[in-house]
Amino acid sequence: xxxxxxxxxxxxxxxxxxxxxxxxxxxxxxxxxxxxxxxxxxxxxxxxxxxxxxxxxxxxxxxxxxxxxxxxxxxxxxxxxxxxxxxxxxxxxxxxxxxxxxxxxxxxxxxxxxxxxxxxxxxxxxxxxxxxxxxxx
Numbered sequence: 001x002x003x004x005x006x007x008x009x010x011x012x013x014x015x016x017x018x019x020x021x022x023x024x025x026x027x028x029x030x031x032x033x034x035x036x037x038x039x040x041x042x043x044x045x046x047x048x049x050x051x052x053x054x055x056x057x058x059x060x061x062x063x064x065x066x067x068x069x070x071x072x073x074x075x076x077x078x079x080x081x082x083x084x085x086x087x088x089x090x091x092x093x094x095x096x097x098x099x100x101x102x103x104x105x106x107x108x109x110x111x112x113x114x115x116x117x118x119x120x121x122x123x124x125x126x127x128x129x130x131x132x133x134x135x136x137x
Contacts, residue, residue, distance in 0.1 A: 014052045016040055021062055021076030027083070027092035029071050065092060067121070080117060086126040088133075093126065 020036045021028070028036075034049045053074060056062045063075040067085060073092055075083075082095040104115040125133070 017052050027073040084122045088129040
């Protein structure tokens, strides 16, 4: 546990946001988390959502996924794992693949850099978009 995690309180709002993220595998945006949180805490603000997402990310409780768009997606699973991003619908899926930790060791050995992690995404078309594309043809 990081020093930040030890000093950061688990508020009701932060706990709710974490529950929302851990309860879905859709890798939602902050706006989606906000809409879900308002069902439980109607007066919660979008600023509170963003602030707590930042704290949860900083303490290693969640991952922030940024794919070069104007918004990030969030993942309630903070363990290193790989994702597939559909180029048509934007859906982000977890991939059940072994994490290539030996890749980090190889990069460190070859470059003399201290590697602390890595991120890898795969891009293409999800099953649903492939099916829709086929039906449209």
